[in-house]
Amino acid sequence: MDAFTRSLALMRRGMGRGRGLALSVALLLTGATAPVWADETCMSPFMPKITGQEDYVYVWTLGVDGMGDGSDKLVTVDVRPGSATYGQVIASASVGGRNEAHHGGLTDDRRYFWTSGLDTSRIFIFDVHTDPAHPKLDRTIDDFVQATGGVVGPHGAYALPGRMLMSGLSNAKDEGGRTALVEYTNDGRFLATHWMPTAEDPRGATVEGVADGYGYDQRVLPRKNVMLTSSFTGKANYMRDLGEVIKDPEAMKRFGQTVVLWDFHARQPKKVFNVPGAPLEIRWAWGPEHNHAFTTTALTSKIWLIYEDKDGEWKAKAVADIGNPSDIPLPVDISLSADDATLFVDTFMDGKVRVYDVRDPHSPKLILEKSIGRQVNMVSQSWDGKRVYFTTSLLANWDKKGADNDQFIKGYDWNGTELTERFAIDFTEKKLGRPHIMRFGAASLYTN
């Protein structure tokens, strides 16, 4: 067990203590009170989909001091088969500074790519429709914290008709994990802040065990009028060196342990599920009769299923371990195929992807385990399920050090049983930075 793995093992044990404390606090204060990121198949249902071959992969990339211009940037990779520049970087649009580039999302018309910085709380909006091969920074939102009433760390950007729904990760008061959802119009005008339910203010939600008020991902199932949100940790932790965090017992108590079910249209929380271990990405099934979603917990290494039972009751339960949880593989991004049959799960620590058959969502079955690199974070698959892309960076201060600090994008073909590598781009060698979230582009989106 190397130092990093040992650190994560300590983190996990600390998580358990934190959960116990938080649960005690919740019971004390509430008594018996009431009540997304990375690929074509994980896109908001409210936008056009690229159902065939994507032309470009846009990679929101963290700048690294002393590497190239040192700034965060949107990197465009050509993935058109037969192109003279297939598998190569063909454009890079720098934002002129480092902001802890992390997640983002396309607007409902796919004309703009909203990307955010967890450190500076700035939002960068790229025009990807005027010249899809060469996105340009169109505008920047600099007053996120002030406009939202103290939300910090804009994270995922989720398209709604004519607007964007952003999740925060933190708050300006204590830089802990309590945070909110935030809405903007597509042109960047602030609309509303919806704070996550807490033990002190559950906002009418039924609390299963604890209401920590944390946030991370947000995903909507429109035909049921429900939304799910998950929970990570605040700025005090995510901007800190991981080694320091895990040595700080108080910091270790401040990781998310909830998934919240919302009345989407009313933006009102209905039920707070207890999902310990920092549940991160959420993926709703696409099938018209499939009333379930998956998430994975980073620190406890489990696949969780959130589902509606035959009586119409929404429930959450752990349905599988990911690797050996005691090894702390640290599951990060996930991707559910468009036919709801397979779930890709990346684990950061061992650099692997695990593919599960989830046709029975209550009983996932491992069908492939493959090493992608020495670390891996994001996974994006095409709508037709034939191509899968991976990137590596988690957070600037959490990525591995030295030779283990792989920073790449790799493209694979997927035939249902095997992944075959088609290209790889070393972002360190190219002096680009740390590649994070990916989104797909296609010129045909903008022509009739």
Place this chain on the structure above:
Amino acid sequence: MRSSVMLLAGLAWLTLALTVAAAADSGHSHGGGAPVAPPRPSGFDYDPPKPGTYQLPPLAVAADGVALDETGAVRHLSELMGDGITVLSFIYTRCGDICPFGTQLMRDLHEATAEDPELAAGLRLITMSFDPDHDTPEVMAEEAKAFRDDGGRGEKGADWPFLTARDKGELGEILTAYDQRVLTSVNPDGPLAHQLRVYLIDREHRIRNIYSLDFLDPRLVLADIRTLRMEPRRQAAVR
């Protein structure tokens, strides 16, 4: 290597195709007096939130613009909105896939207002074509006859003009103002790729919600309309 792009909201439209058809066949029989409550369409498996229990923040100003109604008369959007709550839908009549869902929603709302005179008095429905080369006032009159005037509702429902543009320049200004995306075609008779959007506009001419295919549930739109009706009127309109 041309990408295949689905200009629809995921797979949801497939469900909606069945859903809206089911809603159209439901008959929408309602008793007098009580607020009209359309039955639950099969593809929308929830109960809409209670009107007035949630917020609909203003998204943008609902722009004015010049159009022709189905008689060929020049009309201004702001005049048609008047002091009522408006539901505005952009379509083109040659559209064989998604536009009919928007028009079916308008028809459902019209049916609801036909049985609720108070609701009808405060609601305006506007269907506007973005294909003036084909959708002349005469064509829009036929569209109105098919969707609005059948079923014996006659004058009982909310006002529901079917508009088209006087020229491409004026149309472009309206589409830009509403951020209604329509891709031009090199073939003058080809399809017009677009995103279906239906707009809810308040009495002060502000856009308060935008519905895509996943939200074309008349119960949801009626809940939003009733939420706006519960709001106090503002002293000064923001236009």
